[in-house]
Amino acid sequence: MKLRRIAVLLRKDLFQGPKNFLFVWAFLGPVAISLVVSLVFGTLFTHEPTLGIVDEGSSQLVALIEELPSINNREYTESSELREAVASGVVDVGLVIPSDFDSLVSQGEEVSVPVYVWGESLAQDRTVLAVAIANQIRELLGEEAPVEIEAVTLGNEMNIPWSDRLLPFIVLLAVVFGGFVLPATSLLDEKEKRTIDALTITPTSVGEVFWAKGALGLIISMVIGIVILILNQAIGTQPALLILLLFLGSIMAVAMGLLLGSVFKDVMSFFATVKALGIILYVPVILYMFPSLPQWIGKIFPTYYIVEPIVEVSQRGGGWPEIALNTSILILIDLLLIALIAVTLRGKRQYAV
Amino acid sequence: MNWRSIGVLVVKDISLFFRNRLFAVITMLGLVAFTVIYFLMPSSVDETFEIGLYAPLVPPALEVIQEEEEGLEIIMVESEDSLQKGVVDGEYLAGLVLPDDVMDVLLQREILQVKVYFASDTPEEIRDVVDIIITEMVFLQIGQPLDIEWNEEILGPDMAGSQIPQRDRIRPLLAVMIIMFETFGLAGLVSEEIQRRTAWALLVTPLTVRDLFTAKAIMGILLAFVQAVLFLVIVRGMGEQPLIIITSLFMGAVLLTGFGFIMASLGKDILSVTAWGLPVIIVLSIPAFGVLVPGAASDWIKVIPSYYLTDTIYRVSHFEASWSDVWGNLLILMGFNVAIFSVGILALRRKLQ
Numbered sequence: 016m017k018l019r020r021i022a023v024l025l026r027k028d029l030f031q032g033p034k035n036f037l038f039v040w041a042f043l044g045p046v047a048i049s050l051v052v053s054l055v056f057g058t059l060f061t062h063e064p065t066l067g068i069v070d071e072g073s074s075q076l077v078a079l080i081e082e083l084p085s086i087n088n089r090e091y092t093e094s095s096e097l098r099e100a101v102a103s104g105v106v107d108v109g110l111v112i113p114s115d116f117d118s119l120v121s122q123g124e125e126v127s128v129p130v131y132v133w134g135e136s137l138a139q140d141r142t143v144l145a146v147a148i149a150n151q152i153r154e155l156l157g158e159e160a161p162v163e164i165e166a167v168t169l170g171n172e173m174n175i176p177w178s179d180r181l182l183p184f185i186v187l188l189a190v191v192f193g194g195f196v197l198p199a200t201s202l203l204d205e206k207e208k209r210t211i212d213a214l215t216i217t218p219t220s221v222g223e224v225f226w227a228k229g230a231l232g233l234i235i236s237m238v239i240g241i242v243i244l245i246l247n248q249a250i251g252t253q254p255a256l257l258i259l260l261l262f263l264g265s266i267m268a269v270a271m272g273l274l275l276g277s278v279f280k281d282v283m284s285f286f287a288t289v290k291a292l293g294i295i296l297y298v299p300v301i302l303y304m305f306p307s308l309p310q311w312i313g314k315i316f317p318t319y320y321i322v323e324p325i326v327e328v329s330q331r332g333g334g335w336p337e338i339a340l341n342t343s344i345l346i347l348i349d350l351l352l353i354a355l356i357a358v359t360l361r362g363k364r365q366y367a368v
Numbered sequence: 369m370n371w372r373s374i375g376v377l378v379v380k381d382i383s384l385f386f387r388n389r390l391f392a393v394i395t396m397l398g399l400v401a402f403t404v405i406y407f408l409m410p411s412s413v414d415e416t417f418e419i420g421l422y423a424p425l426v427p428p429a430l431e432v433i434q435e436e437e438e439g440l441e442i443i444m445v446e447s448e449d450s451l452q453k454g455v456v457d458g459e460y461l462a463g464l465v466l467p468d469d470v471m472d473v474l475l476q477r478e479i480l481q482v483k484v485y486f487a488s489d490t491p492e493e494i495r496d497v498v499d500i501i502i503t504e505m506v507f508l509q510i511g512q513p514l515d516i517e518w519n520e521e522i523l524g525p526d527m528a529g530s531q532i533p534q535r536d537r538i539r540p541l542l543a544v545m546i547i548m549f550e551t552f553g554l555a556g557l558v559s560e561e562i563q564r565r566t567a568w569a570l571l572v573t574p575l576t577v578r579d580l581f582t583a584k585a586i587m588g589i590l591l592a593f594v595q596a597v598l599f600l601v602i603v604r605g606m607g608e609q610p611l612i613i614i615t616s617l618f619m620g621a622v623l624l625t626g627f628g629f630i631m632a633s634l635g636k637d638i639l640s641v642t643a644w645g646l647p648v649i650i651v652l653s654i655p656a657f658g659v660l661v662p663g664a665a666s667d668w669i670k671v672i673p674s675y676y677l678t679d680t681i682y683r684v685s686h687f688e689a690s691w692s693d694v695w696g697n698l699l700i701l702m703g704f705n706v707a708i709f710s711v712g713i714l715a716l717r718r719k720l721q
Contacts, residue, residue, distance in 0.1 A: 084492065084496060120515070123515060125515045125516070126517065127516075128517070128519065130519060130521070134524030138416060138439035139439035140415075142437040142438070142501075143439070143497050146497070146501050150500045152516070153503075161478065163481050164503075166484050167486070
């Protein structure tokens with residue numbers, strides 16, 4: 016086994032890959048699906064209202080508005096610049112604070128404040144901005160309302176939005192497509208075109224070809240997995256742990272792909288089988304979409320051990336103690352699959368010595 | 369120009385196109401998928417905060433706020449239990465409980481105790497907003513309104529209460545995407561003719577290079593244009609000015625056919641055409657995404673030719689733009705068409721020579 020030969024094979028696959036539709040789709044498919052899901056279920060474009068401010072003097076109101084967590088704000092130097100930003104929808108509302116604003120309001124004199132409102136801004140955003148500005152002006156004046164608010168939270172269970180429910184599906188799709196389908200089809204393509212025979216006439220061993228295909232799948236599935244997590248703002252507070260989980264999950268997908276790639280003779284029969292049996296891979300994520308279904312069923316399927324730890328870390332804020340058991344099972348499955356590949360490789364012909 | 373031969377060539381290309389399973393499936397699935405995506409997206413915009421209120425007496429200030437702020441809707445409930453149920457079920461963003469003696473407390477300027485119910489998944493920002501609304505209500509009720517004159521100017525058409533639903537916003541994007549994906553089909557067909565050298569075989573017949581390009585252009589424009597029109601008819605996206613929309617779509621189809629020629633001249637086979645085509649399509653999609661997130665894209669977006677297509681369809685569909693409003697866009701689009709189409713034909717002609 017020579018690393019240099021594996022690297023050469025891997026480089027060939029990586030550079031030739033972009034000419035292959037499946038390779039391109041392995042990158043774009045999960046990203047496109049993720050964007051569609053975000054659009055349909057509205058996480059990508061949900062936003063806090065944005066306020067644009069031009070401070071003609073040096074009002075303390077600007078600093079007070081910056082403290083508000085419920086709104087975004089942007090500062091502009093010129094009124095015309097602010098007007099343009101409002102007209103194009105960069106900000107929902109534009110506020111021009113006159114130079115003597117602070118002194119006039121503190122003296123109780125009437126102040127005239129120009130306000131630009133973007134016509135397409137949501138009514139609720141306008142309301143939030145209006146009451147928030149009023150509230151901060153009162154804070155500027157040191158006024159305190161005689162009210163005590165007692166907040167009572169109802170319900171224990173967190174409502175899982177559909178965008179979150181679908182995240183495991185998209186992550187698994189990325190890992191499976193890159194890690195499972197790509198190495199398998201790449202191997203089968205070599206078989207169909209008989210280039211694998213040509214390779215084994217050289218000092219390259221079948222094992223090295225498998226290593227190169229495996230590394231290709233591993234790289235692609237991890238990169239896409241990370242991109243999907245970033246796109247869905249699910250990278251969480253423990254990115255290193257998530258990357259480790261993606262790595263272990265990708266190993267499982269790659270090993271399964273290589274196994275199937277070594278068993279089947281051509282791409283068509285591989286795809287026919289994947290079409291018929293591929294649903295098995297996705298059972299855990301389908302169960303995750305419907306929390307009312309018995310979740311224990313998912314544990315029967317190997318991909319559960321990819322998805323569950325990732326969801327635990329990225330969505331529930333879990334750490335190693337929470338994922339230790341499932342991750343250990345994932346490692347065991349990985350080792351078992353690698354052993355199976357090693358057994359399969361023993362029977363492969365090698366022409367060169 | 370040999371129109372009979374061109375007609376035969378167009379019919380041959382269309383039948384070849386649908387004989388290629390990949391393109392036929394992508395075409396049909398694409399149209400169905402775009403339609404499904406459209407119907408899956410929200411058909412209305414909920415732009416108000418619904419707050420449930422249980423109170424024996426409603427302070428007039430609360431009614432004043434509700435009248436002034438379009439984005440706020442206070443819904444009276446009969447009991448605290450139904451208020452809690454409404455909050456848990458997501459009917460209300462928050463549930464307010466005011467004490468029996470609310471008016472007496474406020475008149476005597478004593479501290480008012482307000483209980484607010486939130487669902488467990490209510491974001492912190494929303495809780496802040498509700499607190500601010502209550503505080504402002506108390507200030508108004510105790511006779512401490514802010515002495516500020518807001519000189520409000522609405523920029524652009526005021527859409528409050530009649531916002532464009534996400535599905536309608538995305539409509540031009542989907543129509544443009546349909547046209548773009550057809551580019552792959554055309555480029556693939558042309559590259560196949562070059563790869564198999566059938567293009568040269570055709571040129572041995574009385575068919576001229578000009579006839580060949582005309583046939584390919586008609587085929588590309590037809591495929592893209594018919595599908596985009598069909599899609600907009602299905603999703604009722606023709607608006608009040610169908611002629612402008614049809615003209616824009618036709619010009620868009622011409623533009624994308626030009627890009628198809630360029631892609632075909634760059635690629636060697638269908639897979640490399642796909643690889644070349646994806647970056648082109650991604651860049652051309654950017655203006656359509658700009659429509660979805662107004663303000664996200666800056667002026668540089670106008671460099672991309674598809675901006676003038678998307679912007680025209682969007683303005684005509686949603687803002688009743690007429691010929692006089694969009695003639696500038698159409699003129700620029702025409703200019704891009706001439707330039708891109710000429711480059712495409714030159715590149716292909718060079719390849720054929």
